[in-house]
Amino acid sequence: MTITLERSADSLAPIALPTISRMVGVGTASTGTSITQPELLELLAIDDPKVRSVFLNSAIDRRRLTLPEPDAAGRRAPEPQGELLAKHKRLAIEMGSQALQACLKKAGASLSDLRHLCCVTSTGFLTPGLSALLIRELGIDPHCSRSDIVGMGCNAGLNALNVVAGWSAAHPGELGVVLCTEACSAAYALDGTMRTAVVNSLFGDGAAALALISDGPGETRPGPRIIKFASFLITDAVDAMRYDWDGDLNRFSFFLDPQIPYVVGANAETVIDRLLTGTGLRRSDIGHWLVHSGGKKVIDAVVVNLGLSRHDVRHTVQVLRDYGNVSSGSFLFSYERLVEEGVTSPGDYGVLMTMGPGSTIETALVQW
Template structure:
């Protein structure tokens, strides 16, 4: 919205993860089939809205790529099944947990903030071990990740839309106050970590 402040954008995340389910006896498909779920989420973005505590502004974002771990999360073509299947390495929680602090701290320091000043955390539902690794890597509490875990419990890992569902639950909870800061964290193949800084109730710069 920085380049088109009067524009309106629609972000749509639609994940039909069951389309990549493969039925066989391998551990990799057992993990994927039990972890991922189908889901869709959408959000309207605009630079014109009058900010309230329920309208978070995207202040800044930071991307972090780990090309040396590109194979830790990937799609492989399964010729027998005739479809792509997803692969998650057993070490991916440690890859994410061991690297999560760098992009988050880069994002915060660029905006003159420290970790304790972040009141709300919206984290991708990458699985129980990944959530635990993020919690340890950022010294978060179970309360900080309550919405991330509830989305995983209720819907599974719905991939790109998961952080929007967690954000929806945070806003519905009514615990956000004007001026609060929040951080969104997502991850995916690459291996890639994406972060965004939110401010509630005040206009953003994006």
């Protein structure tokens, strides 16, 4: 099956591109305590003015977090790595189950319809993978095919979408789901360093699921069609976002280079130009931008370098405000809000964009 991309009057003839699959349902979930930035500063007893400023100037109002319980003196001690891994497993299954079922309900489907489950997480390591644990937890048909994407970070939702879109194209009419579930509370280090503050001020817990189906012969389903993907690995910044073992803390610790927003912004045009190459489309033809809620400076850098308006990234900004950075599923939280807004029209084009370790920018072009 192919679709025709419309070109402007002064362009060449239309180009036919293959339709990969359709996005037919989205659902999200979060768990833990909804906590504001000032409340979190108080709970963690952070007094350093520089650290406080990182929290209070983040453009985040509140996030969902599952923090360690306070001791008798009211202090919250750092959790050992083993406890953090157990927390990740528990929260990932809890949030993932809720997001998956919400997504299927939106798609008018049930667990018995599921034929492929691709699970994404970077906030803990599980063997067997999350897909196997959810199949057991929810009683999904054990013949359901599955895949797990681990450790790719905030960009991984689009890597998974690429995988499941390919699976969907090979299995017309069958239901596949991308499930991103990130228990960022299980990747927190509770100390007073600026490195830790940058991470602890930003990430929140959340899960998001997206259902995909390719039209079978003679079928036309509602939902945007995925047309094309484009990626860009910024090899000069391969160490700018990383998850390292901290021997002093005896646990893993996430690192974000302060130059990341500028690195992402400076390379945003490169990957978007590649995405649109051969389609006859210009950036001005894109009506909907669903950008990863990576942080205020990241969003601002993308806006400036791509010439976007604040309206273009309204959902990205709102998700950051209400949930913080929920890693790989952030762009699906924005997509859910766009669906609920009900402003898309047939023929509209959209760009999905995520950024993460590598450093990597992932994109997808869709059409309603």
